[in-house]
Amino acid sequence: MSSLLTSGLIAFVSCLGFSLAFNVHGMDMMYASVGGVIGWLVFLLGENLPSDLLQYFLATIALSIYAEVMARIRKAPVTVFQIIAMLPLVPGSGIYHTMEYAIAGNTNLFLETGLHTLAIAGALSIGIILVSSLVRLSREYHR
Amino acid sequence: MNQEDVLNAAIEVGSRLLENGAEISRVEQSMERMILAYGAPACDVFAIPTSIMVSITTEGAAPQTRIKRIYERETNLGKVSRLNDLSRRICATLPTAGQIKDELARIDTSRDYRLSIQILAATLISASFALLFNGSWIDAGVAVVCGACLKIVVLGMSRLHTNRFFINVVGSALTTAIAFLTARLIPIVQIDKVIIGTLMNLVPGVAITTSMQDIIAGDLIAGQAKLVEALMTATAIALGTGSALALLRLL
Numbered sequence: 602m603s604s605l606l607t608s609g610l611i612a613f614v615s616c617l618g619f620s621l622a623f624n625v626h627g628m629d630m631m632y633a634s635v636g637g638v639i640g641w642l643v644f645l646l647g648e649n650l651p652s653d654l655l656q657y658f659l660a661t662i663a664l665s666i667y668a669e670v671m672a673r674i675r676k677a678p679v680t681v682f683q684i685i686a687m688l689p690l691v692p693g694s695g696i697y698h699t700m701e702y703a704i705a706g707n708t709n710l711f712l713e714t715g716l717h718t719l720a721i722a723g724a725l726s727i728g729i730i731l732v733s734s735l736v737r738l739s740r741e742y743h744r
Numbered sequence: 745m746n747q748e749d750v751l752n753a754a755i756e757v758g759s760r761l762l763e764n765g766a767e768i769s770r771v772e773q774s775m776e777r778m779i780l781a782y783g784a785p786a787c788d789v790f791a792i793p794t795s796i797m798v799s800i801t802t803e804g805a806a807p808q809t810r811i812k813r814i815y816e817r818e819t820n821l822g823k824v825s826r827l828n829d830l831s832r833r834i835c836a837t838l839p840t841a842g843q844i845k846d847e848l849a850r851i852d853t854s855r856d857y858r859l860s861i862q863i864l865a866a867t868l869i870s871a872s873f874a875l876l877f878n879g880s881w882i883d884a885g886v887a888v889v890c891g892a893c894l895k896i897v898v899l900g901m902s903r904l905h906t907n908r909f910f911i912n913v914v915g916s917a918l919t920t921a922i923a924f925l926t927a928r929l930i931p932i933v934q935i936d937k938v939i940i941g942t943l944m945n946l947v948p949g950v951a952i953t954t955s956m957q958d959i960i961a962g963d964l965i966a967g968q969a970k971l972v973e974a975l976m977t978a979t980a981i982a983l984g985t986g987s988a989l990a991l992l993r994l995l
Contacts, residue, residue, distance in 0.1 A: 615869055615944075622862065624857060678828045688950070696975070704982050726957040
């Protein structure tokens, strides 16, 4: 439990750092970083799921719903909250290791890591697109 | 406003959105909405990360087209938010060309975070990711130093308009060198945690995710362009780290 708490806190700090780097101002910074914690905790809680792609997928769904709600409340574009909140999950180290293996000439690991990285990016994107499509559908329906 | 002014205003707003890292679909939709709001019967917008093309067609008149080339892109969500606001207000209140120009000038000159805050951001990112990758608190401390040095070098080189690829090679080589030398002095430092934590400042994680998003949403060319960009950035980083490690191990 305490490890979850520290881990969430660290995710919060990393999102805060990226909010500053991406020029997000004021309270939006805090709200976006809270989204990052939500995504990261959902990811960690899904530890026992059969596939890590499912973990990534569920985590983005959670943080995308949060981002959509915050965007309505704060009257800011969804991307602001979504990009910041997604940062602990995004496969940055994966793509770095992919190219590291490519340069080292390790073709097997290059392909394996590369495909896995693309799959993670795909899982994140499908989560985001699913939520935004559902939001759009419900808006059309209520019109 | 005549059609020419509408076209120019739309492309000015659209190109700024693209330059500050808005999604392709947002750029295209905002431009289309603006042009239609001013009463144009039909328009086509095509945006990819490196250029925008817009064409307005009116029956009985020659179609009007503009192309704008985009050279530099960064992620500036504060500006994306303000530009998004502006494009909504334009659709709602239909301001004149002069008013739009003033608003855009205000957004262009709005200040980003100070240098010291940007360096602080880099240290926060480096330290927290070193910890997220299961590094120790000592690793996080070393990552703070690496992050600050990295940011100073990157900011300095971008101010001199150095090529992006080269900046990433030098930045990641520098990070590796600092981590390596500290690990020589303090053997309990885990060099790989420090390096990957600090490199999270440069690594194109968001780019590769948005590129997949574009491809799934049907913006095929934009998605491919971003994918290549992300791969090139990652190559530069891996190249910098790899060559620095190879050289330092000779010491």
